[in-house]
Amino acid sequence: MRAVKFFGRERVAVREYPNPKPQEGQVVVRIRASALCGSELHAYRGEQELESNPGHEPAGVVVDASRSRRWRDGDRVGIHAVWGCGTCEWCQRGVFTFCDEKRFCPGAHAELMAVPDYACVPIPEDLSFAAGALLAGDGLGVPYHTSRRLPTRGGDTVAVVGCGPIGLGNVMVQAFLGARVIALDRVPDRLRLARDLGAAETVDVSAADPVECVRDLTRGRLADAVIEASGRPEGFALALKIVGKAGTVACNGENTQVSLHVGTDLIRRDITLFGSWFYHIREYPEMVDLVRRGLAVEKLISARYPLEEAQAAYAAFARGETAKVILEP
Ligand SMILES: [Zn+2]
Ligand SMILES: [Zn+2]
Structure with a gap:
């Protein structure tokens, strides 16, 4: 599969990576929309080369649910970027951001991702993947x-x-x-x-x-x-x-x-x-309600780019004149 790689000093490119395999309790998601976030610009401008990229606001389709009981192949999902342990008191309450064992969703500017199934949220059929990325990510969260x-x-x-x-x-x-x-x-x-x-x-x-x-x-x-x-x-x-x-x-x-x-x-x-940091995964249905009541969430999107044009997408985003910019692998 292909994914964006950060080389440091405002240079990014698309590289080939092995396809992810799901572990028990994970699903593999084919990413259809992945939003750029202002929090990535520090790494973008920094000196350091990264393993892949710091993208963390994706949405897509489940393509391998063989290790999950929650989802089926073909389900449309967004991914909550803060992964709690799934079992502590805060995680049980739907507040992954307070989990002491939390991890951060890595490398979402990619064609495929293996993610914990409990960190996925459903995207209704009538919402686009770009809207789903804003809803599941911090753009709206x-x-x-x-x-x-x-x-x-x-x-x-x-x-x-x-x-x-x-x-x-x-x-x-x-x-x-x-x-x-x-x-x-x-x-x-x-x-x-x-x-x-x-x-x-x-x-x-x-x-x-x-x-x-x-x-x-x-x-x-x-x-x-x-x-x-x-x-x-x-x-x-x-x-x-x-x-x-x-x-x-x-x-x-x-x-x-x-x-x-x-x-x-x-x-x-x-x-x-x-x-106030991020959002609580239990708030996700309320955000979907907001869209149902007429919030035009896609108006937050300034531009969309194919994965191959990630360099142009970051250059435009880093100029600071846009709202959300979306990569569409
Ligand atoms: Zn973000
Ligand atoms: Zn936890």
Whole structure:
């Protein structure tokens, strides 16, 4: 089978690998769509050559269910990228992300993968594999899990700082759930995408004082909630400045070392600050419901490429002007 291999320094290519064989409790999935994730860009730009690739948001068709009792050949599945042990208390509750023995789904930009059968979720017949990859992966999962933890109600103002793929997913989900979304970024193409996905207002942080803009847009109240999706210290600092009294700041952006004054930033204004990572596999049916109720999840996709054009796909994605980019092996 063929799979993408990372060579380091922004070089990738398709290479031949042995076909995976299922172990007991595993299925082999023929990948039909595999989403690129911002979390891969560190490895893409890094020096190190990888065994294959860090893809982890795939969907496809079961082609070998001989070692599984859960699935049959031909079943359409998405793959939850965080594989719990399957038996501990958290795994039993459908929260693989909290499992102490968790592993990460390796090498999904490939034609075939052997995966634990309990980490697969069903993709309904009427959904595309690309939509399935967004639903089973973090493209929709992170924004959905974050939305479940926000105390906001319809009509509240939710600001999203950073409109990369995760920020744009948050814009889409929050707008769909009835929030008035203010999207903030410095890239015009991303702000245009944010408007397409339902942002009521956009703020170019390089053109104007973003705090004053949000103050004007909210008649002085500032945002009821802010989702920090830039993963940068200045984005985090901005999130704390544009959240209103008794508001909530949710952090999706990782790799940020920040400074925080507990008194002025949190205590004196009753601010709630929390982190939110990935999604819980038990939330998957709720996300399918959201699509059933009209969430146009495929609007998050900016481009699709065949596996052979992985280099072009990463180059486009790394420019930071797209939402999700999909490889179609
Ligand atoms: Zn991801
Ligand atoms: Zn476990």
